[in-house]
Amino acid sequence: MTIETLENQTKDSEMIFTQVTSGSFENYKQAERLVVMLYVPDMTISRAGISHALGRLERHYAKSNASN
Numbered sequence: 001m002t003i004e005t006l007e008n009q010t011k012d013s014e015m016i017f018t019q020v021t022s023g024s025f026e027n028y029k030q031a032e033r034l035v036v037m038l039y040v041p042d043m044t045i046s047r048a049g050i051s052h053a054l055g056r057l058e059r060h061y062a063k064s065n066a067s068n
Contacts, residue, residue, distance in 0.1 A: 004046040012049025017056050028061035 016039055025031045035054060039045050 004048050009046045009048040009052060012046045013052040013056065016045075016050065016053035017060075020053075020057055021060060025061075027065065028058050031057045031061060 016035060020031045020034060023031075023034070025034065032054060035050065035057070039050050039053075
């Protein structure tokens with residue numbers, strides 16, 4: 001078991017958020033599916049970072065869809 005530092009969590013969240021929002025996903029569900037398939041199985045990425053990124057993505061896509 002590894003200890004997740006706030007720095008690791010922030011770095012992981014930012015990396016996931018940037019990579020996913022750089023893609024061409026139409027909604028949060030598509031983005032969430034990608035995160036679950038690619039990042040959750042990777043034990044080098046902090047669980048808290050993934051959780052934080054999912055929250056950021058949900059807010060991002062809600063705002064994007066509201067403006068369309």
